[in-house]
Amino acid sequence: MPARNHKRWNEVPGELREGEYIDSRIYSDRAIFEEELAKIWKKSWIVACHESEIPEPYDFRTTTIAREPIIVARGSDNQVRAFLNVCPHRGNTIENRPSGSFRNGTASGAPRHMTCMYHGWQFDMKGNCTHISREKEGYQNRLSRNDLGLRRLRCEVHFGGFVWVTLDDAIGKTVEEWGAGCFDCLQKHVDAEPLEVFHYHKAIIHANYKLWHDTNSEFYHDYLHYHNRITGFNDAYFARQNTGFENGHVTVGSFEVQYDKYEGFESRESLSFPGLPPNHWYMIDMFPGVNFNLRGSALRCDIMTPLAPDRVLIEFRGLGLKSDTPEERMSRVRHHNSIWGPFGRNLHEDLLAVTTQQAAMNEHAEPRRILHGRHENNTIHDEIGMRHFYDEWGRWMNRRPSDPEKPYAAAA
Amino acid sequence: MIATHDTIRSTIYEASLALDECRWGDWLALCDDGFYYAIKAFSPEIRYDMTYLDGNRAEMVSMCDLLPKHNTDRSPLARHTVVYRVAVDESDASASAVSSVAVYRTVLDGMASHVEAGSSNLFLVGKYHDRFRLENGDAKFVERIVQLDTRRLDKGSHWPI
Ligand code: FES
Ligand SMILES: [Fe+2]
Numbered sequence: 001m002p003a004r005n006h007k008r009w010n011e012v013p014g015e016l017r018e019g020e021y022i023d024s025r026i027y028s029d030r031a032i033f034e035e036e037l038a039k040i041w042k043k044s045w046i047v048a049c050h051e052s053e054i055p056e057p058y059d060f061r062t063t064t065i066a067r068e069p070i071i072v073a074r075g076s077d078n079q080v081r082a083f084l085n086v087c088p089h090r091g092n093t094i095e096n097r098p099s100g101s102f103r104n105g106t107a108s109g110a111p112r113h114m115t116c117m118y119h120g121w122q123f124d125m126k127g128n129c130t131h132i133s134r135e136k137e138g139y140q141n142r143l144s145r146n147d148l149g150l151r152r153l154r155c156e157v158h159f160g161g162f163v164w165v166t167l168d169d170a171i172g173k174t175v176e177e178w179g180a181g182c183f184d185c186l187q188k189h190v191d192a193e194p195l196e197v198f199h200y201h202k203a204i205i206h207a208n209y210k211l212w213h214d215t216n217s218e219f220y221h222d223y224l225h226y227h228n229r230i231t232g233f234n235d236a237y238f239a240r241q242n243t244g245f246e247n248g249h250v251t252v253g254s255f256e257v258q259y260d261k262y263e264g265f266e267s268r269e270s271l272s273f274p275g276l277p278p279n280h281w282y283m284i285d286m287f288p289g290v291n292f293n294l295r296g297s298a299l300r301c302d303i304m305t306p307l308a309p310d311r312v313l314i315e316f317r318g319l320g321l322k323s324d325t326p327e328e329r330m331s332r333v334r335h336h337n338s339i340w341g342p343f344g345r346n347l348h349e350d351l352l353a354v355t356t357q358q359a360a361m362n363e364h365a366e367p368r369r370i371l372h373g374r375h376e377n378n379t380i381h382d383e384i385g386m387r388h389f390y391d392e393w394g395r396w397m398n399r400r401p402s403d404p405e406k407p408y409a410a411a412a
Numbered sequence: 413m414i415a416t417h418d419t420i421r422s423t424i425y426e427a428s429l430a431l432d433e434c435r436w437g438d439w440l441a442l443c444d445d446g447f448y449y450a451i452k453a454f455s456p457e458i459r460y461d462m463t464y465l466d467g468n469r470a471e472m473v474s475m476c477d478l479l480p481k482h483n484t485d486r487s488p489l490a491r492h493t494v495v496y497r498v499a500v501d502e503s504d505a506s507a508s509a510v511s512s513v514a515v516y517r518t519v520l521d522g523m524a525s526h527v528e529a530g531s532s533n534l535f536l537v538g539k540y541h542d543r544f545r546l547e548n549g550d551a552k553f554v555e556r557i558v559q560l561d562t563r564r565l566d567k568g569s570h571w572p573i
Contacts, residue, residue: 352567355523
């Protein structure tokens with residue numbers, strides 16, 4: 001077909017149907033973005049960190065979900081708990097470091113306590129307020145530390161030791177139930193023994209968070225990656241299955257990767273995760289923006305924090321087994337980072353592609369149709385993963401992904 | 413003849429020029445056969461010494477050879493390198509140096525180029541920890557550890573730093 005005039009360009013191409021394309025405004029519209037934070041991100045289980053980042057009692061880690069500051073801390077009872085990282089006095093952030101330990105005192109606080117540096121209020125690892133400076137003098141009997149505990153958040157350590165937090169007290173689902181079976185393909189491999197994070201880096205890119213989730217949810221873009229074309233494209237690769245699960249999650253089934261086809265790369269057979277067949281590669285994309293990717297010897301986890309319609313923070317983690325010898329660990333690090341590190345072969349290409357994708361979807365630019373219409377028996381180059389995600393998205397938002405001004409309707 | 417501090421300094425600066433200009437072969441020609449390269453960073457987030465990329469000479473050669481097959485942000489990188497400390501050990505013909513490095517990226521592509529192309533942004537900061545083998549007044553890199561402070565690397569890079 002020749003290049004199209006404006007009218008033809010705006011028509012639904014070919015015989016694509018509702019559900020097989022979406023409207024680009026859902027990647028750029030500010031009102032939709034705010035609504036997503038309220039209706040989706042504040043109502044979901046999100047990964048805050050991995051428990052190996054807070055191995056000792058009094059260790060903590062801070063993060064944010066949907067703009068709310070969060071602190072995760074391990075108590076003296078070894079229990080991991082999550083709180084809003086907000087002081088009940090005048091709303092200061094209680095802890096400003098990304099991680100650390102409360103075992104020793106801080107400049108204005110006692111050991112084994114979280115202390116708000118501003119006026120020195122203190123809290124224990126269970127979120128009890130334990131000290132208010134000049135409590136009686138200031139509040140007489142009108143208010144006491146018993147009224148001023150931290151805001152506790154539901155928190156679970158699950159699926160390979162990840163720390164899950166939700167802002168919604170009434171979520172009504174455990175993390176296991178939230179997963180709805182999507183983790184079955186990996187659970188026994190990641191729960192066989194404790195894992196440990198060996199890699200962390202961040203990217204803030206000019207892209208909507210869903211564009212990053214999309215690139216994790218479809219493998220058609222392997223044409224982007226020289227490494228994947230050379231090590232992956234064979235019959236077993238094209239037979240990999242996409243499977244949709246309740247709550248918008250999607251998995252991509254495995255096959256055997258031929259790593260030695262890329263010059264300088266080696267087989268990962270000997271370091272496969274417990275019980276995993278050699279050189280296999282599973283992918284789990286959890287709604288609304290948490291991704292797990294196990295390439296035989298190294299587990300990658302992406303956690304998205306949407307910052308604006310066209311801005312997302314992505315935290316990249318790599319994990320191995322806590323029991324690794326230094327040599328094993330070094331090999332895992334290499335396996336992970338040669339592809340997925342900030343200087344790896346594939347990650348740069350993925351980040352480049354979604355950034356340039358967003359560059360053509362400016363706020364208030366003409367809406368465009370983004371096509372998700374490939375059907376190949378749910379195999380690797382079928383776009384079912386995205387269709388599944390956006391159907392769920394439409395339901396949570398009560399908006400139609402193909403026309404976000406209309407209310408949700410299930411695709412025919 | 414033993415290389416002087418000036419030789420070490422100019423070898424480091426030549427390497428920066430070659431890397432800035434993506435002359436990978438010229439960069440690797442400054443490196444010994446036993447060369448080892450690594451980009452590392454300590455993460456206070458996970459309290460872990462990380463290795464973001466590493467390889468021996470042969471691995472760096474094949475990585476650079478395969479670059480044209482990859483989709484890469486072509487925005488040039490400019491290294492601002494300052495050699496802080498040089499130590500020469502004449503007894504075993506070796507030397508080491510510590511340099512500060514800041515790398516700027518001048519946007520060419522990789523984002524909305526009509527708006528962004530031509531602007532320069534700080535990509536990363538860190539230190540070069542270099543070791544050299546000295547021979548006939550010449551210094552060859554035997555090791556370069558790029559120790560990054562930056563852990564927010566955004567789009568990252570395919571290129572050695
Ligand atoms: S704001 Fe925290 S003690 Fe005052
Ligand atoms: Fe990719």
